[in-house]
Amino acid sequence: MTPPPDHLAELPDGELMARVTATDPDAFEVFYDRHVTAAFALAYRIVGSRQAADDVCQEAFLAVWRSASRYDAGLGEVRSWLLTVVRNRAIDHLRKVTRNKEHEVHDEALAERHPAPAREGTEHEALRRTEAEATRTLLERLNAEQRRVIELAFYSGYSHSEIAEMLVLPLGTVKARINRGLARMRTDLAAGGTA
């Protein structure tokens, strides 16, 4: 397979997406290589196994390829759009396949929830790694109750009602913990992530 032209690697995501919309496979290849690590990390964080994460990423990237023209730059960054697709697909996968043994399936991922950063070759990836670290820090700054309900909602796909039932808490308590946790994260994020 011939590698994509070098100049594509210099394009920002928005311009790459315009080319992907025009069904340019070279542009898609650059897009894939640029974001697959983050997509895989998120999928793996949710589904907890490499094979399932691969499957989720495959579905998500092909979905993006086939519906690139639905991306609306006014609604956010391309990367957020892709990762939201990944997250939704991963949650779907979790609900279909591993709902009954969610905790077992997550063992592998839980063990690697806060891995030490590995060496990466590019500045771009290093930046992304820093962002992932910042996310970890944001979550760690929450109290355990807030962190737990946010993780159950966002990474395990439970509704607030399900979380309330699971943790034997009043629904209002779960809602309040989510709201307070997110507000805390918002404040920390505005202050630079690690304030």
Next chain:
Amino acid sequence: MSAIDPRIAELIGAYVLGACSDEEAAAVREHMARNEACRREVESLLPVRDALLDAPRPAAAPSPAMRASILGRVREEATLFAAATDGTDAATPTGAADAATPAATSIPTPTGAVDTATMTGAATDPVRARAQRLGILTSRRALVGILAVLVVLIAVPIAIVGGGDPVRTGSPVIAKVDPQVAPEGTARVVREDGALRLEVSGMPVPREGRRYQVWRMVKGDPVPTPVLFDVDGRGRATATLPDVDGAEAFAVTDEPPGGSPAPTGRIVLTAAV
């Protein structure tokens, strides 16, 4: 600016995380549409949601096989798409304008508006045009064309090299397996006790909710058969085929569990008979 309805305010965090019920999410969206404070509150939390999408990197890495599979599929579809649309929609604009197509929803919701893998009736013309063009790759007509080409590619060499009708003479027919789907895959058709049997090995397990379905190719047109099969852990399966009945080849695609009246999945193998 009016205050946020307290009943909605307590739902906002769960809404941003995608943890509301459909009814609750609809209520939040409805409130956002008419309440500026509510809209701002949701928007202010979107960077938090984006931060949560940045998961720490695991020790495991995406497999090279996935990369090859995705990019192979994309290049295949791009090629087919270019061929399928050549001369049919030359006037259809593509490119940068499409990427800026406005969507119906102004705030990306955690589970809905931003996961737009499924085309909807709300699509604008360029969107619909692209969807149509890519959709053609999985349409019956396009698959007929692809299948017909594969049949020619397979049947002609067999006729030249093998001569005669190997299935009728009892010799197995080696089927053509898509190497991108199953690099190690093999398949053949054998006649035993008057019945045709498809034997496969090294085939991938179809994705969840899919099974393999056999198609009879008659004059280049796929005719559904009731033959559905699954493969074991080694990708092996044996399926009794229907009579040739005028078909020049059999083809196999992955389809919903009950089969499909028209091909919707990728062609994984073809066997000229």
